[in-house]
Amino acid sequence: MTARPELPKTYDPAEVEPRLYEAWLKARVFHEDPDPARPPFIISMPPPNITGRAHLGHASTYTTMDLVTRYHRMLGENADWIPGQDHAAIATESVLVRELAKEGRTRNELGREKFIEIAWAWREQYGGEINEAFRRLGFGPDWDRERFTLDPALSAAVIKVFVDLYDDGLIYRGTRLVYWDPKAQSTLSDAEVEDEERDTFLWHLRYRGEDGGDGLVIATTRPETYLADVAVAVHPGDERYRHLIGTNVVLPIVDRAIPVIADDAVLTEFGTGAVKVTPAHDQTDYEIGQRHGLPMPTVIDFDARIAAPLWRYDETPERRAPIDAQAPKMAPYAGLDRFDARKRIVADLRALGALVEERPYHTQLPVSSRSGEVIEPLLSLQWFVRMKPLAKPALAAYRGGAPHFVPERFGRTYAAGLENIRDWNISRQIWWGHQLPVWYTPNDDVIVAHDEDEAKRIARERFGIDDVRRDPDTLDTWFSSGLWPFSILGWPEKTPELDHWYPNQVMITSRDIIFLWVSRMVMLGQRFAGAMPFRTVFVTPLVFDVHGRKMSKSLGNAIDPMDDLVPRYGADGTRFGILRQMRLESQELRFDERYCDEAKRFATKLWNALRYTCALPEEIPGANVLPPREKLTVADKWILTELRACVEAVTRAYDRFELGVAADTLLQFGWYTFCDWYVEATKAPGQHATRAAVLSFVLNAFVRAMHPIAPFVTEEIWQTLPHDGATIVTASWPDVAEIPSFPDEAAVFRSVIEKVEQLRNARSEWAIQPKDWxxxxxxxxxxxxxxxxxxxxxxxxxxxxxxxxxxxxxxxxxxxxxxxxxxxxxxxxxxxxxxxxxxxxxxxxxxxxxxxxxxxxxxxxxxxxxxxxxxxxxxxxxxxxxxxxxxx
RNA sequence: GGGCGGCUAGCUCAGUGGGAGAGCGCUACAUUGACACUGUAGAGGUCAGAAGUUCAAUCCUUCUGCCGCCCA
Structure with missing residues (x-):
């Protein structure tokens, strides 16, 4: 006799979800060991920052990973999802510095050792918060395998990769143009630089000819850097300036002569078509400077103040002389903040008549996403990775179809990034992170070694001294995350995990880090782990608000999944509602909360279908037991046929990452096909003999198909019905071969539906009351x-x-x-x-x-x-x- | 400047070379063996515009317009 518990009238996610999650953890259902008997399936969780809070982007990308892992586990694969966190070098350090500032303390007065100690304590206390959110959302990674980018094992991998790349000549130290955050006092990675729209001016300045002629007028948004100009560039095809190419013009106030040169990079339509060239403070100018062998004086120092005299690297005395000579004339600007200097210089140029025009201009400025400070591109002695030799095999693999991108067009974004790749600045002037495995002798000889003992040994061998000091800089966060798919499996040790689960099957991420992260994992994976780190890259859409605007606190349109969605709709409703809106080819998801509301009501609807099934007087024969075929009614045969089609469609959709389609299909079947038609039809007397078995059978298979999207309500329903096994998490994927299909009877029942709809319509037309027959x-x-x-x-x-x-x-x-x-x-x-x-x-x-x-x-x-x-x-x-x- | 995505009902979005769809919202009715977090019925759209290909275009091609994203 089947137990018939009293089921509550409404389904309450707040009660069910935490209870089931606890049970899953207790049973360790998410843990897997390598099992050669089953096909391997693994996803490396992109490690969220330890400073991070779970936002809607996480909810969409990580729900996708959870879904895919759960699906493959149900398919019988050896499916694991490895979680972890990123130490998030600059992000974390700036949070800590801010915290310290509140107490009136600074990083430097604490000293490196104490600061790192505080950082670890902070990580212990707050670093796990995002995991709490992930658990509340029902994510089931293998928590026993959690990794952190600063773990000893992962740090050892980082050191090994650094040393090997250096030994292979792919890491070098040099003076290059870098992104500098004057507030954080560090270089930044591309990822940490954002463009911000600002209102400013476009200033037109006249540089007179050295010969006393009119010279020309240049347009610039950064007049203060004119002190470090080394040329004026025009487009070689520009008739307006052709006669001036090769002549000299003179910088006002400081009276230094610079040449007019021709370069293809100049846009003739911008401003006057003539641009000043300041190689030390602008990427394009830097490239022009390199092409033309120009000197590269720097006028803004690390504090974003005017440096006078100008300073420079690697210049010969002949090239320095004219630049040094201007020092007395720029003395009034020395030490001024760059923006104060701008006002002063503009005023002085105006007084001199060199300012031709000041035009309001709307432009984008590079801003540090950490400090909000405007980035100063400047020349600095830093460590770099030579990227072209790494990109080459990656591009070759891409042309051979690896990795495979879904949707495909993102592969082109990826390849374009690899083709235009520049050397990667990996040194950061902060303390929280992997310190460079680099030591210097008192003579500044460079030693790269795995540890200090080795560094000393090398120093003795090579230079006859063992007095070495370590480079204080740390590595860009992306250096360690680039090793993630194999470092978390134990590389460089030859572990069973690495052997079984590398390469990963799929990498799921969002498109803003395709180039920053995905391409680096590929390049480093190819070189160090001996293979492409993953076969497929699935790119999830970016999440915007319902009107397509970026979600932001200042706009007030940010939706916090933990505060705004989970309490209202449950984890299931949140997940289902988000996935419902995912479309394969769409690159953005305009998040509409109504889908979550609908999903929550769907859960209640299914819950009530369960209550109905359990309240029937007939007995449910057992898990997945159907009545003999000759007893099945037309309605039974129809719903089984529809169930089979539903499972087939959902399977196909999951396999192709068409998650919105999968969710649509489940909703359509569960609510409309099953509840509205089949459940209603079972109220006819002729259905009584078979209905309990069929309802139970259909629900059992259906909730298994829906489990990867909405893990909780499906588990609760599955547990309430007769079932095989301990939990739906480890139940098997519904086998279509075990769902009979009856195309002819299904067609007959579809005609019944059509006729009933007509009759209901007629009832309405005739104003026959619903209670009347x-x-x-x-x-x-x-x-x-x-x-x-x-x-x-x-x-x-x-x-x-x-x-x-x-x-x-x-x-x-x-x-x-x-x-x-x-x-x-x-x-x-x-x-x-x-x-x-x-x-x-x-x-x-x-x-x-x-x-x-x-x-x-x-x-x-x-x-x-x-x-x-x-x-x-x-x-x-x-x-x-x-x-x-x-x-x- | 280069590349990409989008424009379908009031809102958010599916969809298809051959009879325009869903949810929400709106209107009306209803407490029927689970469900008002419900049910039934209904109103609402020259599928952005133009040209082309085709027996046939909302769908394919080209151009235009508008919105958005990425790279420079």
Missing amino acids: MRVEIPAALQSERDVVEAIATLARAEIATYDGGDGSVRDRILAVRGVADTAKLRERYAREEKRLEAEVARSEKKLANESFVAKASPDVVAAERAKLDEYRRELARVRTALDALPA
Whole structure:
């Protein structure tokens, strides 16, 4: 005897979800060990920053990973999802510095050792917060395998990679243009630089000719850097300036002569078509400077103040002389902040008549995403990775189809990034992170070693001294995350995990870090782990607000999944609602909370279908036990056929990452097909014998198909029904071979639905109250179809009478069913129906009368059109008969 | 400047070379063997515009317009 618990009337996610999650943790259902007997499946969780809070982007990307892992586990694969966190070098350090500032302390007065100690304590206290959010969202990574980028093992991997790259000549130290954050006092990675729109001016300055001529007018947004100009560049094809190329112009105030040069990088439409060239403070200018062998004096120092005299690297005395000579004349600006200097210089140039025009200008400025400070590009002695030799094999692999991108077009973004790759600045002037494995002798000889002992040994061997000091800089955070897919499996040790689970099957991430992160994992994975780190890269859409705007606190449109969604809709509702909106080809997701609300109501709907099933007087025979086929009714056969189609569609959708389609399919089947039609149909007396078994069977398979998206409600339903196994998490994926399909009976029931809809419509037209039974006449020949007659009577709430007639197939006879009401409304209704059908017949006839259509369209299409026309004609005939039969 | 995505009902979005769809919202009715976090019915759209290809275009091609993203 099946237990029949009293089930609460509404489903309460707040009660169910934490309880089930605890049970899963206790049973360690998410943990896997390498098992060669099963196909490996693994996802490396992109490590969230320890400073991070769970936001909607996480909810969408990480739900996807959870879904895919759960799905593959149910398919019987050795599926694992390894979680972890990123130490988030600059992000964390700036949070800590801010915290210290609140107490009136600074990093430097604490000293490195103490600061690192505080950082670890902070990590212990707050670093796990995001994991709490992930658990609340139902994510099931293998918590026993959690990794942190600063773990000893991962740090050892970082050191090894650094040393190997250095030994191979791929890491070098040099002076290059870098992104400098004057507030954080460190270089930044591309990822930490954002463009911000600002209102400023475009200043037009006249540089007179050295020969006393008018010279030319340049346009600039950064007049203060003109002190370090070394040339004026024009486009070689620009007729306006051709005569000046090769001549010199003179910088106002400081009276230094610089050449006019031609370079293709100059845009003729921008400003006046002539631009100042300041190689030490602008990327484009730096490249022009390199091409033309120009000197590169620096005018803004690390504090973003004007440096006077200018300072520079690697210059010969001849090239330095004229630049040094201007020092006395720029003394008034020395030490001024760059923006104060700008005002002062603009004023002075104006007084001198060198300022031709000041035009309001809207532009984008590079801003540090950490400190909010405007970035100062400047020349600095830093460590770099030579990227072109690493990118080459990655590009070759891409041309060979690896990795495979979904959607495909993101592969082109990735490849374009690799083609235009520049050397990677990896040194940061902060303390929280992997300190460079670099030591210097007192003579500044460079030693790269795995540890200090080795460094000393090398120093003795090579230089005869063992007095070494370590480079204080740390590595860019992306250096360690670039090793993630193999470092978390134990590399460089040859572990069973690495052997079994590398390469990963799929990397799931969002498109803003395709180049920053994905490409680096590929390059480093190829070189160090001996293979592409993953076969497929699935790129999830970026999340925007419902009107397509970026979510931000300042706009007030940010939605916090933990505060705003989970409490209201449950984790299931949140996950289902988000996934429902994911479309493969779409690159943005305009998040609409209504989908979460709908998903929550869907959970309640399913819950009530369960309550109905459990409250039936009939017994459920057992888990996945169907009545013998000869006992199944037309409705039973139809719902089983639909279930099978649903599982097939969902399987296909999961396999192709069409997650929105999967969610749509589940909702459609669960709510409309199953609850609205099948559950209603089981109320007919003829259904009683089979319904408990069929309802239970369908629900059991259905919740398994839905489990990867909404893990909790599906577990709760599955547990309540008869089931095999301990938890749905480790249950098997529904096997379509075990779901019988009956195409003919399914078609018959679809006709029943169509007829019932017509009858309900008629009921509404005739103003028959829902509580009243309506009269329906069926052709006498339909009487033998007891299932069908009962289904119509139940679903349309109708009293059945018969009339003579009813030829043809069962479906024909169903179509001849007619509602009975002796009112003028009925006549109107039929007249309208007649008109609609006449129009359809006319359209179809016209089409078939078109000789080109019949001759050129494919035979299938023509045949289908003929069949449609026949159908319309038959229906029209029935309507006309009905109309004629009505009393005048 | 280069590349990419989008424009379908009031809102958010599916969809298809051959009869325009869903949810929400709106209107009306209803407490029927689970469910008002419900059910039933209904109103609402020259599928951004133009040209082309085709027997046939909301769908393919080109151009235009507008919105957005990425790279420079």
